[in-house]
Amino acid sequence: MKNKDQSKQIIIxxxxxxxxxxxxxxxVFKPFSLNLTEINSSADSVASEIELFESxxxxxxxxxxxxxxxxxxxxxxxxxxIFESQIAFLKDKILLDEIETVMKNGGNSAGxxxxxxxxxxxxxxxxxxxxxxxxxxxxxxxxxxKLLLALFDIQIDYQxxxxxxxxxxxxxPADTVNFNRNLILxxxxxxxxxxxxxxxxxxxxxxxSVVNGKKLSEVISTNDPLIIDGFAGTIIIxxxxxxxxxxxxxxxxxxxxxxxxxxxxxxEAITKDNIKIDIYANxxxxxxxxxxxxxxxxxxxxxxxxxxxxxxxxxxGEEHQYKVxxxxxxxxxxxxFVIRTIDLxxxxxxxxxxxxxxxxxxxxxxxxxxxxDNPNIFKPQIKAILKASxxxxxxxxxxxxxxxxxxxxxxxxxxxxxxxxxxxxxNVPESLKLGVMVETPAAAIMxxxxxxxxxxxxxxxxDLTQYTLAVDRxxxxxxxxxCSFEPAVIRLMHGAVNAGIANNIPVSIxxxxxxxxxxxxxxxxxxxRNLSVTPTLIPLLKKIIGSxxxxxxxxxYDKIQAFHHASEIQAECEQxxxxxxxxxxxxxxxA
Amino acid sequence: xxxxxxQIKNKHGLHARPAAHLVKIAGRFKSxxxxxxxxxxxxxxxxxxVMMLAAxxxxxxxxxxxxxxxxxxxxxLKELFEKKFYEE
Numbered sequence: 277m278k279n280k281d282q283s284k285q286i287i288i289x290x291x292x293x294x295x296x297x298x299x300x301x302x303x304v305f306k307p308f309s310l311n312l313t314e315i316n317s318s319a320d321s322v323a324s325e326i327e328l329f330e331s332x333x334x335x336x337x338x339x340x341x342x343x344x345x346x347x348x349x350x351x352x353x354x355x356x357x358i359f360e361s362q363i364a365f366l367k368d369k370i371l372l373d374e375i376e377t378v379m380k381n382g383g384n385s386a387g388x389x390x391x392x393x394x395x396x397x398x399x400x401x402x403x404x405x406x407x408x409x410x411x412x413x414x415x416x417x418x419x420x421x422k423l424l425l426a427l428f429d430i431q432i433d434y435q436x437x438x439x440x441x442x443x444x445x446x447x448x449p450a451d452t453v454n455f456n457r458n459l460i461l462x463x464x465x466x467x468x469x470x471x472x473x474x475x476x477x478x479x480x481x482x483x484x485s486v487v488n489g490k491k492l493s494e495v496i497s498t499n500d501p502l503i504i505d506g507f508a509g510t511i512i513i514x515x516x517x518x519x520x521x522x523x524x525x526x527x528x529x530x531x532x533x534x535x536x537x538x539x540x541x542x543x544e545a546i547t548k549d550n551i552k553i554d555i556y557a558n559x560x561x562x563x564x565x566x567x568x569x570x571x572x573x574x575x576x577x578x579x580x581x582x583x584x585x586x587x588x589x590x591x592x593g594e595e596h597q598y599k600v601x602x603x604x605x606x607x608x609x610x611x612x613f614v615i616r617t618i619d620l621x622x623x624x625x626x627x628x629x630x631x632x633x634x635x636x637x638x639x640x641x642x643x644x645x646x647x648x649d650n651p652n653i654f655k656p657q658i659k660a661i662l663k664a665s666x667x668x669x670x671x672x673x674x675x676x677x678x679x680x681x682x683x684x685x686x687x688x689x690x691x692x693x694x695x696x697x698x699x700x701x702x703n704v705p706e707s708l709k710l711g712v713m714v715e716t717p718a719a720a721i722m723x724x725x726x727x728x729x730x731x732x733x734x735x736x737x738x739d740l741t742q743y744t745l746a747v748d749r750x751x752x753x754x755x756x757x758x759c760s761f762e763p764a765v766i767r768l769m770h771g772a773v774n775a776g777i778a779n780n781i782p783v784s785i786x787x788x789x790x791x792x793x794x795x796x797x798x799x800x801x802x803x804x805r806n807l808s809v810t811p812t813l814i815p816l817l818k819k820i821i822g823s824x825x826x827x828x829x830x831x832x833y834d835k836i837q838a839f840h841h842a843s844e845i846q847a848e849c850e851q852x853x854x855x856x857x858x859x860x861x862x863x864x865x866x867a
Numbered sequence: 868x869x870x871x872x873x874q875i876k877n878k879h880g881l882h883a884r885p886a887a888h889l890v891k892i893a894g895r896f897k898s899x900x901x902x903x904x905x906x907x908x909x910x911x912x913x914x915x916x917v918m919m920l921a922a923x924x925x926x927x928x929x930x931x932x933x934x935x936x937x938x939x940x941x942x943x944l945k946e947l948f949e950k951k952f953y954e955e
Contacts, residue, residue, distance in 0.1 A: 400919055408879070
């Protein structure tokens with residue numbers, strides 16, 4: 277903290293974005309800035325400036341090769357293009373000549389030459405209309421910074437000297453991979469959400485991560501003692517000894533338990549009374565397929581395609597999507613692969629609507645509503661999925677469906693696309709399963725009707741809770757009202773499960789509720805036999821399921837149906853879990 | 868000196884990877900190779916230059932080649948444009 281008198285423990289509630297606990301000193305990452313006078317102040321002889329530039333260039337090339345390798349190991353090809361083009365720029369003889377000319381003519385310093393030429397280039401790109409080319413400006417600005425850092429021998433920015441929690445306003449993918457991964461304990465950023473780049477990267481790297489939603493990066497100083505809890509979202513600055521010990525202990529227990537769970541992870545989740553529960557994984561990257569296989573999931577129950585649409589510089593075309601879907605399908609070796617079509621708002625996808633903020637985005641032009649209005653975006657996705665379906669057990673899941681009409685419209689589009697493909701000789705399999713998310717009260721109430729038109733239902737507990745209770749969980753004043761144990765929410769879920777049973781189609785649940793240990797007994801009790809969760813949670817779920825009997829879960833569910841309060845239901849379920857799986861009881865301490 | 872108008876036929880236009888292919892091939896020739904588009908003139912042997920064209924799918928560029936191996940260069944570049952920069 278800026279003021280050392282404030283060395284008192286401060287607890288702040290943030291938003292968890294990647295699981296895990298980190299305890300250690302802060303490392304505040306600040307974007308680098310040097311002004312032009314400083315940059316130009318050191319002009320030496322032309323020959324030595326050229327030499328200085330050359331050594332900076334080689335140093336940055338090394339950094340980029342390293343970052344490219346790190347990124348490719350962690351994510352495959354997903355982010356390497358950034359580094360590839362920066363490397364190409366540094367090897368561009370024409371560009372290098374231009375920079376040298378500035379040094380030769382007028383006796384300017386290497387710093388000044390790099391600064392002027394690359395600023396001019398980035399300015400050119402930033403004024404372009406095409407999003408992809410416009411965003412290249414950031415690669416050039418980043419490259420300029422790297423070169424200037426190397427020229428002035430400034431290393432502090434990315435150099436972690438000891439294990440630290442990186443604190444930043446926000447982090448770009450390029451920033452993230454520039455830190456030594458072995459020295460990062462966690463990420464604490466001011467901005468970002470669960471689906472932001474930094475969060476996705478953190479989850480991919482298995483680094484605990486919390487978003488504070490305030491401006492803590494301006495308040496915290498490097499080496500301030502810090503704790504972040506990536507399960508609960510808690511941030512503790514200057515923790516006292518007791519708190520520190522408590523969290524270290526909790527971290528240790530989590531790590532021990534994770535190791536034990538992974539070691540014991542059975543191939544299948546089977547209850548004590550011998551009922552098989554299918555456990556699927558929620559993923560958003562092709563590179564996560566290895567986790568799906570490692571944790572022995574029954575398949576992918578939810579592939580969020582949003583990341584695919586947000587990470588790129590422009591909307592990915594059919595071919596790019598096809599390659600990603602095919603890669604995942606092949607990697608899953610015929611295990612189920614459920615692809616959810618784009619679940620985003622129009623403002624995120626179309627340049628023209630970028631600045632149009634809707635008054636109620638959650639009640640707005642998004643997901644299936646947006647897709648049906650924009651066949652130019654939706655059809656290529658369907659086409660890519662159909663083409664990829666030759667390589668595995670692919671199923672389509674539609675988000676935010678309310679009515680039978682919407683399902684029929686999608687079916688129309690699917691048969692159109694299938695016809696187009698088959699006419700072109702693509703030979704697409706006939707039997708592609710189609711399912712809908714049950715995430716609005718309308719869909720839950722009408723589940724038995726919707727079920728007649730689809731092959732499966734998937735309960736999205738997060739949105740279903742939010743829409744049923746009309747609670748925005750990001751609004752701190754009412755966040756405590758958001759609770760999936762509310763009888764209203766549970767009753768709607770039960771309705772969807774019954775609709776599935778009556779129509780003989782599977783019903784799964786893929787929201788966060790599916791990964792809450794105390795929720796499992798009532799989910800099994802109401803008849804759920806398919807769960808889809810973050811891959812890393814699969815061993816824990818299998819452990820809990822293996823300790824439960826469906827019969828006693830049904831009894832528990834009958835009992836809680838008579839309860840009037842969410843708190844009563846939750847307490848009863850937690851007690852039930854404590855009794856049946858005492859080993860994991862410490863988990864609720866941080867919940 | 869040879870001049871020819873060529874069309875960008877690949878899916879995304881002259882993005883980083885297709886541009887890299889173009890630069891690589893242009894770099895094999897001794898001739899001076901320039902590309903013109905929307906009043907901008909760039910050296911085809913420079914990745915920065917080629918990307919600065921921001922050439923979108925369907926757009927056209929004017930290629931100007933001057934030097935001893937210009938005939939061979941235009942043939943190879945035409946083929947590269949025709950084969951969509953080997954993108955897919």
